[in-house]
């Protein structure tokens with residue numbers, strides 16, 4: 245095991261100052277932004293990269309031979325390489341796309357739809373985001389395959405015995421989240437992939453909530469597909485990627501067709517480009533992905549071990565404060581947990597809680613968090629969710645706790 249990163253080795257106040265939005269006020273109060281699982285804020289370097297692209301380099305990629313076209317293509321492909329290095333994968337196995345939702349749909353339509361048949365099953369877990377449920381239901385409807393669900397334990401950990409018992413011969417694909425967006429639970433994806441591969445099951449890991457918060461070595465996980473989204477990891481919205489094993493990318497037909505994904509088109513047929521371009525039809529989010537490249541540089545400079553250590557320290561403080569408030573129902577207390585805490589004040593609706601917190605300048609998300617089956621498990625319609633990032637502070641946690649105490653008093 246690596247030695248724990250030295251959190252004190254970074255000037256976190258200076259890091260926070262890199263994020264212009266965090267300096268604003270909301271409802272006359274300094275903003276406390278605790279909605280990072282929803283989307284993350286952007287450092288100046290990302291904002292300036294996107295701005296600079298449009299000011300100086302804007303052109304389409306892979307089409308024009310003029311200077312601007314070459315600059316845009318070089319920057320776009322450069323971003324793919326940086327992203328690949330960040331996640332320890334090969335650039336030609338990384339399909340750039342609009343985010344996790346697109347990435348999972350790509351696997352559903354290009355890998356699963358042509359393969360699955362009646363009698364097959366897709367295994368999911370209770371804690372999946374709708375983005376890792378609905379595409380599989382659409383595939384199941386069209387192929388006749390069944391959806392199976394592996395349950396969780398009350399503390400929000402996956403019931404691994406149940407998961408492995410559910411890996412029966414008809415299961416062809418397992419979709420599992422690396423980190424739960426509601427509970428913060430970090431799933432042992434390496435071990436899960438090992439078990440799945442032993443049984444010949446293909447695994448898709450939803451990395452949306454992992455990559456922004458910890459060092460992820462996709463190659464070491466042993467999965468077949470890893471989907472992630474750029475906007476939660478300091479990058480622009482509408483960015484992200486699907487990593488897939490080379491052999492899958494080679495065998496999969498394109499999901500959507502159009503320009504850029506072809507070698508040769510005639511009315512008799514089309515010869516497709518090599519992966520990953522085969523899956524990137526049309527003009528991509530060029531500025532966004534170049535911005536994501538800058539985001540990855542930013543996170544790399546911080547060091548993901550330090551990011552994780554910082555967030556672990558903040559989470560411990562947040563949990564202490566919540567325990568001291570009392571009268572709260574907290575969802576998800578797994579030992580391996582990212583800095584996401586879902587909670588309710590007994591007797592109060594999550595939306596009322598979030599609205600009153602907003603009046604105190606505190607941004608938390610309330611709702612079902614695109615996880616209806618998980619809400620159903622806990623017997624609630626919605627929760628409030630405080631989700632932290634490395635740029636949050638201990639002082640913000642104290643302000644959040646004071647606001648929550650005040651709000652609880654109002655709602656009692």
Ligand SMILES: Cc1ncc(COP(=O)(O)O)c(C=O)c1O
Nearest residue numbers: 343344345373375425450452473
């Ligand atoms: C675990 C998880 N999966 C998938 C998604 C969907 O990501 P996107 O909306 O960026 O496609 C999210 C976003 O909240 C998420 O938290």
